[in-house]
Amino acid sequence: MSLFAFSCDNAVATETPATATVTTQSAKAPRGVVENVLTKAEQDALTPDMVIQSFKEGNVRFQRNDLTARDHSEQVRASTYAQFPKAIVLSCVDSRVPVEDVFDRGIGDIFVARVAGNFVNEDILGSMEFACKVSGSKLVLVMGHEHCGAVKAAVDDVKIGNITPMLEKIKPAVAQVEYDGDRSSKNDAFVHMACESNVRNTIARIRKNSPILQEMEANDEIKIIGAVYDMDDGSVDFMN
Numbered sequence: 001m002s003l004f005a006f007s008c009d010n011a012v013a014t015e016t017p018a019t020a021t022v023t024t025q026s027a028k029a030p031r032g033v034v035e036n037v038l039t040k041a042e043q044d045a046l047t048p049d050m051v052i053q054s055f056k057e058g059n060v061r062f063q064r065n066d067l068t069a070r071d072h073s074e075q076v077r078a079s080t081y082a083q084f085p086k087a088i089v090l091s092c093v094d095s096r097v098p099v100e101d102v103f104d105r106g107i108g109d110i111f112v113a114r115v116a117g118n119f120v121n122e123d124i125l126g127s128m129e130f131a132c133k134v135s136g137s138k139l140v141l142v143m144g145h146e147h148c149g150a151v152k153a154a155v156d157d158v159k160i161g162n163i164t165p166m167l168e169k170i171k172p173a174v175a176q177v178e179y180d181g182d183r184s185s186k187n188d189a190f191v192h193m194a195c196e197s198n199v200r201n202t203i204a205r206i207r208k209n210s211p212i213l214q215e216m217e218a219n220d221e222i223k224i225i226g227a228v229y230d231m232d233d234g235s236v237d238f239m240n
């Protein structure tokens with residue numbers, strides 16, 4: 001329901017993009033604090049490579065504990081009736097992966113889809129199509145992470161309640177890993193290979209099962225890329 005509500009808001013805002021721009025300086029906000037949110041004109045001017053570059057630079061600030069100061073109250077008011085995010089990120093639900101912070105992004109900057117093991121199903125694909133085709137985002141980023149419990153559970157063929165069918169979405173990626181050593185979750189090297197395989201498999205599924213996103217990528221309107229978040233230092237390793 002909320003998707004359709006957003007869609008209507010976007011349709012209205014597309015006709016009147018000026019309503020999304022707030023440039024008035026708040027009396028309370030310290031100097032240098034970001035109050036604006038991304039406008040349609042700013043989103044239109046972006047290329048997928050520019051978005052990737054902004055993510056890389058934001059991740060460096062995250063690693064340096066130098067996140068951009070934002071006036072969230074002003075940003076909430078500035079984005080009430082419209083949003084023009086630059087990307088959609090598919091992440092695991094893991095509490096140790098704060099997606100917006102990892103890329104130093106704030107309100108109105110990115111869509112975030114989260115499911116344990118960062119795989120795609122029909123609903124996630126629909127969310128990605130909404131982000132790119134309807135809302136104008138330029139990038140689909142599939143981000144796995146080190147020491148992922150969902151990947152480890154898939155590796156160990158865990159069976160518990162609804163977790164069992166969920167892991168079925170990840171297990172094909174585990175099976176695709178060519179490795180003759182210890183294929184258990186005790187082996188960090190194998191778990192990492194399974195994590196990367198899962199990201200690549202998710203990207204392949206996006207291209208295979210979303211003709212809309214595949215066509216947008218072929219037309220250079222978007223890029224679909226993968227990455228792995230490093231738990232040790234907060235860095236993001238972009239895979240392609």
Ligand SMILES: [Zn+2]
Nearest residue numbers: 092094148149
């Ligand atoms: Zn995880």
